[in-house]
Amino acid sequence: MRWIRAHLVAMAGLAVLGYLLIPNIVVIVFSFNKPNGNYNYQWTRFSLDAWTNPCGTPGICDSLGLSLRIGFIATLVSTILGTMVAFAIGRHRFRGRSGTNLLIFLPMATPEVVMGSSLLTLFIAMGIAPGTVTILIAHILFCLSFVVVTVKARIASLDPRLEQAAADLFANPVQAFVRVTLPLVAPGIAAGALLAFSLSFDDYIITNFNASPSSVTFPMYVWGAAQRGTPVQINVIGTVMFLAALLLVATGQLISNRRAKAAA
Amino acid sequence: MVTGPMVTGPMADPAQVALSEPRHTRFNYTPYLLLLPGMAWLVVFFVVPTLSLASQSLQTGNVETGYSLTWHFQTYGDALSHFWPHFVRSIGFAGSATVLTLIFAYPLAYFIAQKVGRWKNFLLVLVIAPFFTSFLIRTLAWQTILTDNGPVAGLARSTHLTDLLQWVHLTNNDSLMNSRFAVICGLTYNFLPFMILPLYASLERLDHSLIEAAGDLYATPIKTFWKVTWPLSLPGVVGGTLLTFIPAAGDFINSRLLGNTQTVMIGQVIDSEFLRVQDYSTAAALSFVLMSIIVVIVAVYVRRAGTEELV
Amino acid sequence: MTEKTSGDLRLTNVTKTYDTFTAVDQLDLVIPRGSFFALLGPSGCGKTTTLRMVAGLDQPTIGQIWIGDKDITDTKAYQRNVNTVFQNYALFPHLSIIDNVAFGLRRRKVSDHKAKAMEALELVQLAHIAKKKPGQLSGGMQQRVALARAIVNRPDVLLLDEPLGALDLKLRRQMQIELKIIQSEVGLTFVHVTHDQEEAMTMADTIAVMNGGRLEQVGDPATLYENPKSTFVANFLGQSNLLEATVKSRAGSIAELDVHGVSLRLPVDRLVNDASSVWLGVRPEKLRLVAAGSTDDGTDAGNRLTGVVADASFTGLATNYLVRLPWGQELMVVQQNDGTPRVAAGALVTLGWAPEHGFALDAKQDAHAGAQDQADDSGAA
Numbered sequence: 015m016r017w018i019r020a021h022l023v024a025m026a027g028l029a030v031l032g033y034l035l036i037p038n039i040v041v042i043v044f045s046f047n048k049p050n051g052n053y054n055y056q057w058t059r060f061s062l063d064a065w066t067n068p069c070g071t072p073g074i075c076d077s078l079g080l081s082l083r084i085g086f087i088a089t090l091v092s093t094i095l096g097t098m099v100a101f102a103i104g105r106h107r108f109r110g111r112s113g114t115n116l117l118i119f120l121p122m123a124t125p126e127v128v129m130g131s132s133l134l135t136l137f138i139a140m141g142i143a144p145g146t147v148t149i150l151i152a153h154i155l156f157c158l159s160f161v162v163v164t165v166k167a168r169i170a171s172l173d174p175r176l177e178q179a180a181a182d183l184f185a186n187p188v189q190a191f192v193r194v195t196l197p198l199v200a201p202g203i204a205a206g207a208l209l210a211f212s213l214s215f216d217d218y219i220i221t222n223f224n225a226s227p228s229s230v231t232f233p234m235y236v237w238g239a240a241q242r243g244t245p246v247q248i249n250v251i252g253t254v255m256f257l258a259a260l261l262l263v264a265t266g267q268l269i270s271n272r273r274a275k276a277a278a
Numbered sequence: 279m280v281t282g283p284m285v286t287g288p289m290a291d292p293a294q295v296a297l298s299e300p301r302h303t304r305f306n307y308t309p310y311l312l313l314l315p316g317m318a319w320l321v322v323f324f325v326v327p328t329l330s331l332a333s334q335s336l337q338t339g340n341v342e343t344g345y346s347l348t349w350h351f352q353t354y355g356d357a358l359s360h361f362w363p364h365f366v367r368s369i370g371f372a373g374s375a376t377v378l379t380l381i382f383a384y385p386l387a388y389f390i391a392q393k394v395g396r397w398k399n400f401l402l403v404l405v406i407a408p409f410f411t412s413f414l415i416r417t418l419a420w421q422t423i424l425t426d427n428g429p430v431a432g433l434a435r436s437t438h439l440t441d442l443l444q445w446v447h448l449t450n451n452d453s454l455m456n457s458r459f460a461v462i463c464g465l466t467y468n469f470l471p472f473m474i475l476p477l478y479a480s481l482e483r484l485d486h487s488l489i490e491a492a493g494d495l496y497a498t499p500i501k502t503f504w505k506v507t508w509p510l511s512l513p514g515v516v517g518g519t520l521l522t523f524i525p526a527a528g529d530f531i532n533s534r535l536l537g538n539t540q541t542v543m544i545g546q547v548i549d550s551e552f553l554r555v556q557d558y559s560t561a562a563a564l565s566f567v568l569m570s571i572i573v574v575i576v577a578v579y580v581r582r583a584g585t586e587e588l589v
Numbered sequence: 590m591t592e593k594t595s596g597d598l599r600l601t602n603v604t605k606t607y608d609t610f611t612a613v614d615q616l617d618l619v620i621p622r623g624s625f626f627a628l629l630g631p632s633g634c635g636k637t638t639t640l641r642m643v644a645g646l647d648q649p650t651i652g653q654i655w656i657g658d659k660d661i662t663d664t665k666a667y668q669r670n671v672n673t674v675f676q677n678y679a680l681f682p683h684l685s686i687i688d689n690v691a692f693g694l695r696r697r698k699v700s701d702h703k704a705k706a707m708e709a710l711e712l713v714q715l716a717h718i719a720k721k722k723p724g725q726l727s728g729g730m731q732q733r734v735a736l737a738r739a740i741v742n743r744p745d746v747l748l749l750d751e752p753l754g755a756l757d758l759k760l761r762r763q764m765q766i767e768l769k770i771i772q773s774e775v776g777l778t779f780v781h782v783t784h785d786q787e788e789a790m791t792m793a794d795t796i797a798v799m800n801g802g803r804l805e806q807v808g809d810p811a812t813l814y815e816n817p818k819s820t821f822v823a824n825f826l827g828q829s830n831l832l833e834a835t836v837k838s839r840a841g842s843i844a845e846l847d848v849h850g851v852s853l854r855l856p857v858d859r860l861v862n863d864a865s866s867v868w869l870g871v872r873p874e875k876l877r878l879v880a881a882g883s884t885d886d887g888t889d890a891g892n893r894l895t896g897v898v899a900d901a902s903f904t905g906l907a908t909n910y911l912v913r914l915p916w917g918q919e920l921m922v923v924q925q926n927d928g929t930p931r932v933a934a935g936a937l938v939t940l941g942w943a944p945e946h947g948f949a950l951d952a953k954q955d956a957h958a959g960a961q962d963q964a965d966d967s968g969a970a
Contacts, residue, residue: 218414219545236415260407
């Protein structure tokens with residue numbers, strides 16, 4: 015009894031962690047399922063069919079390709095623009111600071127339906143047909159704020175005296191930025207880019223508002239599939255995404271551990 | 279040679295005055311140049327569309343004949359009288375989900391922040407791990423978890439949990455799926471990391487010696503929590519609440535995949551009004567009302583805490 | 590590329606103001622080439638601001654800065670031949686030690702930067718950790734790396750911003766000596782900013798005492814200590830006893846002063862001006878204390894005061910006495926532990942000192958200025 019009381023927090027915490035991870039586990043487990051009907055709700059029997067034929071269902075790999083392409087471009091643009099804004103806010107004083115902070119925050123606070131629908135009204139008013147370009151514009155928009163927040167946090171933790179030391183040691187502003195500031199902010203920029211990519215890749219609502227029948231992204235494909243019948247391939251791709259991301263994080267950890275050991 | 283007179287009073291040599299003028303600092307363009315592209319993007323693709331949305335809500339017409347700005351405020355009246363239940367329901371679901379996420383997230387955030395040593399990073403990765411799979415796929419997984427013939431539903435039936443849920447109107451019948459219960463489950467699940475991370479950030483900064491000091495001053499663990507831990511973690515609580523409630527209020531994926539016709543949330547309504555019914559004016563009006571509710575909540579927060587903590 | 594200038598560092602009429610606050614006020618200073626110079630003062634006196642202006646990290650509002658006959662006031666920090674050892678070391682965490690030290694050399698495109706950097710590391714006895722990262726080093730080691738990083742560039746002036754502040758006492762003492770040795774080996778001009786008067790006196794050839802943005806006094810440690818020109822310097826460097834005195838006569842070489850009815854003497858050349866009202870100062874260690882009525886009544890033909898011992902604290906090295914004089918004032922006496930019998934509290938004693946050990950200060954100055962036990966002296970922010 016005593017043990018339970020002492021470890022109450024730990025047990026509660028781990029229970030919540032379980033709650034968080036169970037759907038992921040279900041996705042992975044059910045990627046090995048071979049359902050009888052169209053829907054993948056019940057475990058019938060073990061099968062590697064979906065794994066050997068990941069692009070089996072029509073359209074799934076095309077949508078995946080589109081999502082990856084859009085993700086890549088949106089990440090690139092939003093990371094560059096967002097990093098610039100983060101530096102402006104984090105390292106300079108200027109007028110209109112409050113307004114800028116607010117304007118960056120609002121897209122994060124706006125419900126996706128509102129953002130998607132308002133962009134749609136804009137595109138209609140401007141006469142731009144929905145499609146890949148409009149999706150891209152929308153993705154850059156909502157990724158921007160998140161990149162700013164992530165990079166700004168990293169900049170804030172940077173000691174400004176390091177840049178002064180660089181100037182003291184004959185580095186002009188460009189050299190100081192490239193040799194001192196950038197390497198130290200880089201992890202934050204990388205984190206921002208990663209965040210932008212996952213937001214873009216995973217987005218359904220805003221994308222749906224600004225897409226056309228010919229520009230189907232992966233989430234849109236999954237949504238459509240949910241109405242008609244959920245192919246097991248969806249679980250396969252979900253599992254692959256999960257494992258790839260875990261691998262990325264593990265590699266990152268390993269690299270930073272290796273670096274620490276090498277210098278010792 | 280060393281000189282160092284005690285300097286008091288103005289300079290003696292007037293010729294030196296001309297050489298000793300105060301320096302002027304040059305105007306610094308850099309921040310404005312850095313801000314320009316990003317902020318321009320936000321203005322063009324966020325501010326303008328929002329205004330466009332507001333304008334659309336006051337227009338009349340339809341897709342075939344086109345729209346014109348007639349300042350038709352009646353649209354708001356009609357829309358609200360039709361759809362106010364959906365607003366109320368959305369806020370209700372979002373509110374319940376937020377409270378539940380807070381209750382769930384707090385122990386985990388506290389556990390990671392205060393009770394684990396070297397495993398912090400590993401656990402944090404596990405917290406974000408769900409994001410590694412597409413959120414639609416994860417929500418679909420809930421269909422599998424709560425499905426009628428599955429183990430969870432079986433357990434719920436045998437423990438009479440289903441009867442309890444029916445009694446409080448969270449479910450309609452014997453099943454867990456396609457019910458309010460399922461929607462709230464899904465919402466809570468989806469936004470849990472958004473509550474955990476800000477809470478963790480706040481709790482991590484909590485100085486453990488404060489808790490020890492409280493104990494030293496005769497406070498029981500519960501008292502310590504309410505008087506020391508909770509107040510100091512409030513910034514995280516508020517941040518997490520905003521990050522959870524706001525997207526939850528506008529969500530419709532959870533109610534679409536896990537709910538039924540009686541759980542329709544305002545997000546779904548806006549979506550269908552825009553894309554199926556194509557009544558742009560009504561849809562815009564509803565969007566605007568939703569947006570306003572949220573802006574009010576954010577404004578209250580900003581009033582109290584300022585804008586620096588927002589980003 | 591910056592040409593190597595050489596020559597004295599000169600500040601002429603340097604002033605730094607922020608809106609309503611003046612951090613440095615009309616500073617005129619010459620720091621001779623190759624000397625070890627200290628800027629000493631309490632926090633907020635403007636010494637760090639002055640240092641930053643010499644480094645180029647801040648611009649003076651008024652005034653010029655020269656090295657030799659080159660006006661460097663308008664040059665940027667990265668163009669100046671001046672390097673700084675920062676208070677918190679400011680080592681680049683993402684670079685190895687050797688890369689940190691070679692940083693300045695590489696910006697200047699010096700050809701054998703690696704060899705020179707290793708040389709500098711050997712100077713501070715840290716050649717063996719060249720490949721490590723700053724995060725893996727202790728505070729003392731980081732400080733030496735910061736020194737090597739600055740020295741390797743052989744600047745015209747090397748600035749040190751309270752570099753020993755974060756070290757523990759023993760290490761600090763050790764580093765003080767090491768810095769002195771390195772400076773004389775390398776021959777650069779060192780400008781050392783500190784609030785620790787003992788540190789300044791140990792290390793520097795010349796000290797400039799600053800207070801509230803202004804210079805109080807400049808000179809070598811001995812002169813500043815034995816011959817302070819203001820109450821601030823008298824109280825900030827060591828401790829001083831200040832007695833209200835009236836000058837009765839200045840005949841010949843010895844002046845006679847009256848302190849509460851007691852006649853005391855002071856060499857005439859130690860009086861500051863013609864004023865009749867002065868502070869007569871004498872350092873605690875110059876006072877010889879004997880029990881009243883003992884055969885050895887202290888100095889010959891010197892000054893004498895009688896009083897009662899209010900407190901006696903034995904510190905091992907010495908005994909610190911507080912002696913209350915008939916008019917209520919308490920004098921500090923430090924009696925070295927050289928075998929002289931100690932006196933207990935409550936005893937009647939005679940204090941004696943040689944007239945040439947006293948000094949006189951302007952009576953209009955605040956007798957408590959610069960005293961280290963004041964919470965906030967001189968009101969500077």
